[in-house]
Amino acid sequence: xxxxxxxxxxxxxxxxxxxxxxxxxxxxxxxxxxxxxxxxxxxxxxxxxxxxxxxxxxxxxxxxxxxxxxxxxxxxxxxxxxxxxxxxxxxxxxxxxxxxxxxxxxxxxxxxxxxxxxxxxxxxxxxxxxxxxxxxxxxxxxxxxxxxxxxxxxxxxxxxxxxxxxxxxxxxxxxxxxxxxxxxxxxxxxxxxxxxxxxxxxxxxxxxxxxxxxxxxxxxxxxxxxxxxxxxxxxxxxxxxxxxxxxxxxxxxxxxxxxxxxxxxxxxxxx
Ligand SMILES: O=C(CO)COP(=O)(O)O
Numbered sequence: 241x242x243x244x245x246x247x248x249x250x251x252x253x254x255x256x257x258x259x260x261x262x263x264x265x266x267x268x269x270x271x272x273x274x275x276x277x278x279x280x281x282x283x284x285x286x287x288x289x290x291x292x293x294x295x296x297x298x299x300x301x302x303x304x305x306x307x308x309x310x311x312x313x314x315x316x317x318x319x320x321x322x323x324x325x326x327x328x329x330x331x332x333x334x335x336x337x338x339x340x341x342x343x344x345x346x347x348x349x350x351x352x353x354x355x356x357x358x359x360x361x362x363x364x365x366x367x368x369x370x371x372x373x374x375x376x377x378x379x380x381x382x383x384x385x386x387x388x389x390x391x392x393x394x395x396x397x398x399x400x401x402x403x404x405x406x407x408x409x410x411x412x413x414x415x416x417x418x419x420x421x422x423x424x425x426x427x428x429x430x431x432x433x434x435x436x437x438x439x440x441x442x443x444x445x446x447x448x449x450x451x452x453x454x455x456x457x458x459x460x461x462x463x464x465x466x467x468x469x470x471x472x473x474x475x476x477x478x479x480x481x482x483x484x485x486x487x488x489x490x491x492x493x494x495x496x497x498x499x500x501x502x503x504x505x506x507x508x509x510x511x
Contacts, residue, residue, distance in 0.1 A: 295319075418464060435476045
């Protein structure tokens with residue numbers, strides 16, 4: 241039997257879809273329309289569970305037009321941003337431009353940026369600063385690779401990444417932060433970190449935030465899990481106390497599947 245909990249969340253859950261380099265601007269609009277229709281049909285309460293999408297840059301203007309025109313209750317953001325505001329940086333996208341397009345969020349330090357594009361912690365600190373400079377909420381992605389997980393040093397590794405990326409972030413800024421724990425070995429592989437693994441890391445991240453800032457700040461930050469999330473495993477992960485949402489890759493490209501993840505409460509089994 242599947243039922244909803246009457247659970248109160250400490251923080252508003254955020255279910256975010258990272259489309260990566262999928263969906264051109266025409267496909268992107270169709271996907272977003274389908275997603276919203278599906279959720280509205282199901283009477284989804286967007287205030288109870290927030291929904292966000294991260295389309296490719298070329299889709300953002302269309303997404304903005306659709307969201308603003310139809311007053312859709314969906315947030316969106318860029319998948320990356322430049323540390324600079326404007327100038328001779330061919331191919332880069334400024335946080336200023338993202339803000340002008342109505343983006344609420346921006347991904348910073350996704351593992352694919354770190355590994356494929358060699359983005360290091362020093363660069364990511366400047367991207368964090370750029371996001372805050374333009375009023376964007378960074379979704380800072382951290383997580384370990386397979387060798388680190390196998391060696392058992394994943395918590396220390398991930399917290400070291402976190403400390404480096406938050407070096408210049410003030411407590412006031414941190415209170416608006418979203419952090420996504422995405423173990424690299426679980427991204428796009430079908431391997432999912434179990435709910436207990438997600439909780440272990442999210443609890444460690446929250447404790448680290450308390451040490452770096454204070455308890456109030458640590459309690460305000462939303463912590464997401466990402467890595468092979470599907471409709472079938474989302475609810476179990478979200479039952480964990482310190483997991484406040486999900487960053488979904490592949491499964492966010494299917495409107496019905498993603499909508500089902502957003503409606504995770506309806507898959508929670510009461511005990
Ligand atoms: O990288 C991810 C989200 O940012 C996870 O991707 P998958 O859900 O496809 O594993």
